[in-house]
Amino acid sequence: MKQLIIQSDDLGITRGVTNGIIEGIESGMVKNTGLFANMPSSAYAASIIKHYPHVCLGIDINIVAGRPCANPKDIPCMVHADGSFYTSGQSRQLDETADHHDHLDYGQCVKETKAQIERFYQLVGKYPEYIHGHSYSTATLVKAMEDVAKEYQIPTTRGLTKEYGLVRPLKNWNKKPFTLDDQLHADQLGCIMTDEYLKADIGYIIFHCGYVDAPLFDVSTYTLIRPMDLKACNSEALKQWIQTNGIELISFRELTKGNV
Numbered sequence: 001m002k003q004l005i006i007q008s009d010d011l012g013i014t015r016g017v018t019n020g021i022i023e024g025i026e027s028g029m030v031k032n033t034g035l036f037a038n039m040p041s042s043a044y045a046a047s048i049i050k051h052y053p054h055v056c057l058g059i060d061i062n063i064v065a066g067r068p069c070a071n072p073k074d075i076p077c078m079v080h081a082d083g084s085f086y087t088s089g090q091s092r093q094l095d096e097t098a099d100h101h102d103h104l105d106y107g108q109c110v111k112e113t114k115a116q117i118e119r120f121y122q123l124v125g126k127y128p129e130y131i132h133g134h135s136y137s138t139a140t141l142v143k144a145m146e147d148v149a150k151e152y153q154i155p156t157t158r159g160l161t162k163e164y165g166l167v168r169p170l171k172n173w174n175k176k177p178f179t180l181d182d183q184l185h186a187d188q189l190g191c192i193m194t195d196e197y198l199k200a201d202i203g204y205i206i207f208h209c210g211y212v213d214a215p216l217f218d219v220s221t222y223t224l225i226r227p228m229d230l231k232a233c234n235s236e237a238l239k240q241w242i243q244t245n246g247i248e249l250i251s252f253r254e255l256t257k258g259n260v
Contacts, residue, residue: 007032012045016213031251034060037119046123056251058130065219069115075108088136102138109144167200183225188232
């Protein structure tokens, strides 16, 4: 492996998660993170991340937690009567009885994706450097995100992965369902630090670093895994593995500038 991209998702989902990601950034390991634009802690996260301009800041398009950035009346396929998003589990249940196992409406997906990007701009003062999906996806949502990305001329992580041949760890420590016991005993380093993975030219690791705070339990099933991911990400073992193998940590920003 010549180069490695480490991304930590869900900046702004809660203050605790945000602060944990910042620890990963300050350790020198996390060089890419995606902001949630629609959460109560989004503004807090945006104010903090401005102090780390070297970090490639993208957006995590989120349609499963909190409330939308668009008018809920304009995106009925995504929300409860009170205007809050369906959870990922609820959306998957709706997909089971929908045509093509996809209950989402393309136009509504475009509307919410654009609304989140514009809210990002309001918070950060610039558009995101990449677009990434969060937790739940269907072909309709992927298509909408890709079309909006083209309109805004922002790359998607799906597109970057394909274009540059980015390789995720060959084993995945995240499970669905992901019990608390599984989260506590996930073997991140065992999945990452393998001879087989070293054969990749450019590696791509997605962590969910963070601290656990009470609001997190209301919006995500990924709870205890977050401090465990942070521990693995910041571990001396991972840092030594990177150094020993002469791996360069890079961001999507460097990738898209053609510095690879």
